[in-house]
Amino acid sequence: MAKEPVRVLVTGAADFNGVVESGSGEARRSGQIGYALVPMIARGVMLGPDQPVILHMLDIPPAAEALNGVKMELVDAAFPLLKGVVATTDVVEACTGVGVAVMVGGFPRKEGMERKDVMSKNVSIYKAQASALEKHAAANCKVLVVANPANTNALILKEFAPSIPEKNVTCLTRLDHNRALGQISERLNVQVSDVKNVIIWGNHSSTQYPDVNHATVKTSSGEKPVRELVADDAWLNGEFITTVQQRGAAIIKARKLSSALSAASSACDHIRDWVLGTPVGTWVSMGVYSDGSYGVPAGLIYSFPVTCKNGEWTIVQGNGLGIDEFSRKKLDSTAEELSEEKALAYSCLT
Ligand code: NAD
Ligand code: LMR
Secondary structure: OOOOOEEEEEEOOOOEEEEOOOOOOOEEEEOHHHHHHHHHHHOOOOOOOOOOEEEEEEOOHHHHHHHHHHHHHHHHOOOOOEEEEEEEOOHHHHHOOOOEEEEOOOOOOOOOOOHHHHHHHHHHHHHHHHHHHHHHOOOOOEEEEOOOOHHHHHHHHHHOOOOOOHHHEEEOOHHHHHHHHHHHHHHHOOOHHHEEOOEEEEOOOOOOEEEOOOOEEEEOOEEEEHHHHHOOHHHHHOHHHHHHHOHHHHHHHHHOOOOOHHHHHHHHHHHHHHHHOOOOOOOEEEEEEOOOHHHOOOOOEEEEEEEEEOOEEEEOOOHHHOOOHHHHHHHHHHHHHHHHHHHHHHHHHO
16 A cells, blocks of 8 residues: 655755855855755655655745745656645745654855854754744654754754654764765775764764774675774874865865755665664664763764664664774764854854
8 A cells, every 4th residue: 555645844945046144145056955855855765765755845035936946846857756845935834744854944154164153043043943843743753954053953953842852853964974984985995885884973063073993894705894904093093084074164165065965865864764774783873862872961962873773763882882092082072062062052042
């Protein structure tokens, strides 16, 4: 029997050239992740090839016409799984009945800007959208925050939507996880699908800690540790880490726009694994509400290694993931940055 459609919200989904609130009045392309993401969802990349979807797209009033243009394109593409499209600038209409909410809308970081510069613009958006989701989304709606500062926006959303279970509010660090897989695969000249179990700890920022201490590569003679195959601790503890930490900034420098197709694809990976489960023996990185695991302060949205089953994530625990002194310092410093961001976010809201 055919499955009932799931309503999937994507905020920031209009694709338009417009004047953004940068203060400079400049015109630039906008809605880049949303425009890459909606066809992926309509093709079943996010929820699976047998799961019909109804797309809800939200953007701001100046983007209404462009948003309608995206709706026209979705209709024209005749996606078999797409059972309807709601294109709206009304947050209540956008949130009503959604089972998955991908929060992309917001003000992006541009060349030369620190993530903290965009904080005050974004946390007020997330506070307002939290209330709409809490009141109008489906029970058990799964929320993924992509817009930066992603961890802190997710925290604000969670705190201002107290009836949404804390396990349902997450942020995207899967892009960083995938970037780490990509760097290892390039260095070893192996298929990226043969590399697994890297970890992104902490913030989706330049303080994140990409950790390969438990990562492996599938070889013809079984799974081998990444450290053994790379055999260059100086690279793994140095250039590899900074390359992943700085990849977002490198893409902004190259494209004059932040990453879009990789962010959209990673958002699909995040929700797909959360809903449909992670493969046995594999974990992924998700920004989730800290319960104090690994000595990370509770009450932050922090990226941990997680496995997913039956629609629930669980932080990977156990003695297998011993944290050495080098890692400990890095876990703590990204936690410290998140605590500072949390304080700053609250100060922006008052
Ligand atoms: P963009 O500027 O191209 O698009 C943002 C869209 O959000 C625009 O269409 C804008 O009109 C819309 N918007 C603004 N305020 C809104 C509101 N209140 N409600 C609904 N929509 C609203 O930005 P982008 O390149 O698509 O990036 C989106 C966000 O994702 C940025 O914050 C960016 O920094 C972040 N990002 C995160 C990751 C990650 O891995 N977590 C990766 C890349 C980008
Ligand atoms: C990215 O990681 O590509 C984005 O978050 C861009 C940024 O602001 O660093």
